[in-house]
Amino acid sequence: MFISFEGTEGSGKxxxxxxxxxxxxxxxxxxxxxxxxxGSGLGKSLRALLLDARHEVAPEAELFLYLADRAQxxxxxxxxxxxxxxxxxxxxxxxxxxxxxxxxxxLPVDRLFELNQMAVGGLWPDLTLLFDLDPAxxxxxxxxRNAELGQEVSEGRFEAETLAFHQRVxxxxxxxxxxxxxRFRLINAGCSPEAVYAQVESTVQAVVFKQ
Numbered sequence: 001m002f003i004s005f006e007g008t009e010g011s012g013k014x015x016x017x018x019x020x021x022x023x024x025x026x027x028x029x030x031x032x033x034x035x036x037x038x039g040s041g042l043g044k045s046l047r048a049l050l051l052d053a054r055h056e057v058a059p060e061a062e063l064f065l066y067l068a069d070r071a072q073x074x075x076x077x078x079x080x081x082x083x084x085x086x087x088x089x090x091x092x093x094x095x096x097x098x099x100x101x102x103x104x105x106x107l108p109v110d111r112l113f114e115l116n117q118m119a120v121g122g123l124w125p126d127l128t129l130l131f132d133l134d135p136a137x138x139x140x141x142x143x144x145r146n147a148e149l150g151q152e153v154s155e156g157r158f159e160a161e162t163l164a165f166h167q168r169v170x171x172x173x174x175x176x177x178x179x180x181x182x183r184f185r186l187i188n189a190g191c192s193p194e195a196v197y198a199q200v201e202s203t204v205q206a207v208v209f210k211q
Contacts, residue, residue: 001208002082002123004093007131008170009159010141011189014091016131016200021089023201032081035091037066039073053156059105063112066097071119079123087208094120095128095176100158103172104165127207129200130177133189135166 005013021033038047046069049055050062057065070093081088094116102109142159146152152159177184185203189196 002088002125003127004090004125005129006095008135008138010138011131011133012196013131016197017091019197030086032086032088037069040076042072043069051155051157053153053160063101067119074120099172104169128184129187130184131187131189135170139166
């Protein structure tokens with residue numbers, strides 16, 4: 001089973017993912033927590049290029065760096081874990097590129113889908129949790145987090161984007177999710193962390209464990 005966590009900056013998806021990993025681990029499940037960019041050895045180097053605020057990256061170059069990260073991630077990390085029967089939880093996946101580089105940057109969405117289809121070899125999540133939040137709230141959270149961790153430069157390139165960009169991303173996520181309702185589940189990320197996680201837990205129980 002493969003579950004991806006998607007959403008705008010500061011939407012709380014990483015926190016919820018940590019909680020879910022801990023809970024599933026306590027149940028004795030074999031869980032792999034991974035992320036994009038940076039889920040593979042090669043990806044760690046690409047992450048530094050993609051997220052560093054000092055880099056000016058053309059949209060097309062940005063796209064192909066993400067595709068390279070993803071192709072390596074799928075081949076080296078995700079597929080082997082699934083073959084072992086492990087539950088894979090990924091903090092972002094191909095939908096991020098389609099939304100950020102498509103709806104956000106203005107690259108053609110259908111072409112982005114085709115390129116991602118090639119990069120992942122047809123492997124898409126069984127379930128995608130979309131954390132939906134007012135971009136102004138999320139951006140403020142993300143910038144505060146980066147400041148606290150001293151990552152304003154090393155991981156702050158997308159947080160440095162305008163609010164208008166992040167609003168396009170949010171609208172893009174909702175539009176893209178509407179095209180794949182069988183896979184996406186919407187999480188209201190505007191409530192307390194406990195309430196957010198309760199939605200995640202109930203959704204995973206219903207979809208993954210059929211309860």
